[in-house]
Amino acid sequence: MGGRETDVVLLDENGIRSDGxxxxxxxxxxxxxxxxxxxxGSAYIEFGGNKILAGVFGPRDxxxxxxxxxxxxxxxxxxxxxxxxxxxxxxxxxSRREIEISKVLKEALEPAVILEKFPRTAIDVYxxxxxxxxxxxxxxxxxxxxxxxxxxxxxxxxVCSCAAGKAADTLILDVNNxxxxxxxxxxxxxxxxxxxxxxxxxxxxxxxxxxxxxxIELGIEGCKQVYEIQKNALREKYFSSGxxx
Amino acid sequence: MxxxxxxxxxxxxxxxxxxxxxxLQDNVVLEGKRIxxxxxxxxxxxxxxxxxxxxxxxxxxxxxxxxxxTIQSIFGNSWFADINSCYQGMLLGQDVFGRxxxxxxxxxxERLDKGDIIFARIANSDRQREPLISIADKNLGKxxxxxxxxxxxxxxxxxxxxxxxxxxxxxxxxxxxxxVGQNGFIxxxxxxxxxxxxxxxxxxxxxxxxxxxxxxxxxxxxxxxxGV
Numbered sequence: 001m002g003g004r005e006t007d008v009v010l011l012d013e014n015g016i017r018s019d020g021x022x023x024x025x026x027x028x029x030x031x032x033x034x035x036x037x038x039x040x041g042s043a044y045i046e047f048g049g050n051k052i053l054a055g056v057f058g059p060r061d062x063x064x065x066x067x068x069x070x071x072x073x074x075x076x077x078x079x080x081x082x083x084x085x086x087x088x089x090x091x092x093x094x095s096r097r098e099i100e101i102s103k104v105l106k107e108a109l110e111p112a113v114i115l116e117k118f119p120r121t122a123i124d125v126y127x128x129x130x131x132x133x134x135x136x137x138x139x140x141x142x143x144x145x146x147x148x149x150x151x152x153x154x155x156x157x158x159v160c161s162c163a164a165g166k167a168a169d170t171l172i173l174d175v176n177n178x179x180x181x182x183x184x185x186x187x188x189x190x191x192x193x194x195x196x197x198x199x200x201x202x203x204x205x206x207x208x209x210x211x212x213x214x215x216i217e218l219g220i221e222g223c224k225q226v227y228e229i230q231k232n233a234l235r236e237k238y239f240s241s242g243x244x245x
Numbered sequence: 246m247x248x249x250x251x252x253x254x255x256x257x258x259x260x261x262x263x264x265x266x267x268x269l270q271d272n273v274v275l276e277g278k279r280i281x282x283x284x285x286x287x288x289x290x291x292x293x294x295x296x297x298x299x300x301x302x303x304x305x306x307x308x309x310x311x312x313x314x315t316i317q318s319i320f321g322n323s324w325f326a327d328i329n330s331c332y333q334g335m336l337l338g339q340d341v342f343g344r345x346x347x348x349x350x351x352x353x354x355e356r357l358d359k360g361d362i363i364f365a366r367i368a369n370s371d372r373q374r375e376p377l378i379s380i381a382d383k384n385l386g387k388x389x390x391x392x393x394x395x396x397x398x399x400x401x402x403x404x405x406x407x408x409x410x411x412x413x414x415x416x417x418x419x420x421x422x423x424x425v426g427q428n429g430f431i432x433x434x435x436x437x438x439x440x441x442x443x444x445x446x447x448x449x450x451x452x453x454x455x456x457x458x459x460x461x462x463x464x465x466x467x468x469x470x471x472g473v
Contacts, residue, residue: 040303041301058331059303059331060331061331070373112258112259114274114283117305118331119372120332121331121332149257149258149284149285150285150301151301151302152284152285152299152300152301152302152303152399153284153302154258154272154283154284154302155258155259155283155284156258156259156274156276156281156283157258157259157281158257158258158259192259193259194259194260194261194281195259195276231257234257234285235255235257238255238285238300238301239255
């Protein structure tokens with residue numbers, strides 16, 4: 001499993017990656033909260049070259065009605081890539097990949113959201129990828145978590161996410177598009193930082209047991225860095241003005 | 246440390262507030278021995294209880310809350326009202342026509358029709374069914390005139406103010422009657438257009454600047470300034 005052939009030097013002799021980062025460095029992350037007026041909660045994230053909008057509605061009535069659960073609320077997540085999000089037009093119909101990512105993101109958010117408080121209702125999370133650059137599911141999960149908090153939906157913890165992987169026989173943090181295409185492994189991790197629990201773990205590629213453990217540790221470090229950015233984004237909207245104490 | 250914990254603090258979902266044993270009130274959960282915030286807000290730890298005052302979120306019906314609702318539909322023997330929540334308020338026909346009566350739909354329509362605004366009390370609210378509302382009490386019932394406006398339900402305590410100071414200030418200087426529902430719906434009625442507009446502007450100001458200190462004074466100044 002050596003990845004696809006490429007001309008790009010993934011890691012040079014000084015340990016610098018193709019986009020100038022060190023092996024344990026994430027891309028630049030910026031998050032804005034409350035960007036959509038009509039959604040109950042929203043967020044916009046730029047994770048390197050990824051640009052993703054998240055909108056949250058709810059809790060609200062469930063349609064179709066048979067999907068509702070009398071014991072608890074339900075969480076519905078739609079991950080969608082815009083036709084213009086990639087270099088060659090993407091068919092806007094939901095693809096196999098998008099349906100899968102919607103499912104794993106839903107399952108990554110479910111442990112954090114306290115759905116039991118809202119029986120017979122649904123919370124809808126819409127994630128629109130405006131521009132993709134590798135690691136969209138991680139960035140989308142980060143944005144979704146912030147948008148849920150912005151909507152005032154009770155959560156046990158935030159969910160932060162970052163990928164780790166392997167390229168040029170070295171473990172790296174936050175795999176970008178080139179490293180994903182030509183690298184040896186990509187492992188997206190979703191993490192609840194205050195509980196220390198992993199809610200999303202996927203692996204594309206081959207790692208030894210030892211590498212696997214180190215990769216998880218590295219990924220969690222990245223998640224913690226993203227968590228700080230998420231917190232700052234929420235603080236900026238809610239606590240920045242007025243009588244801070 | 247104890248002192249720091251008892252002080253009001255800004256918290257985010259997942260933030261640790263304090264350790265048990267304390268009575269858990271709003272927006273907190275117990276995980277092991279740790280009490281954790283579940284929402285964005287201000288933590289408030291008192292001698293025996295802990296809560297988080299939420300800064301956002303929807304209205305959840307609580308028994309004995311006074312709310313304003315708009316009638317959405319009539320189904321069977323009940324009216325269903327939008328009470329700004331994820332659930333609709335259910336008003337039973339018996340509540341209006343008396344126990345044991347079975348009013349026809351047209352009789353019900355005559356009393357309360359779609360779009361009518363009511364001031365009601367949450368009579369019962371549980372997980373199994375829609376919250377039950379009642380208008381069989383003094384001061385409750387149909388609101389005939391006024392302007393309906395909506396603000397986030399979390400800002401209602403700010404609009405009322407300490408011992409009703411804010412709402413009294415607005416009412417006194419505009420001659421308006423303001424009916425406040427705990428669900429974030431407000432009806433303002435006033436005989437003079439100027440007073441109505443001023444009261445609406447004041448409520449909008451509270452909504453926009455709810456996080457600022459000395460808001461009552463600011464609202465007072467604004468009302469006086471407009472009055473000249």
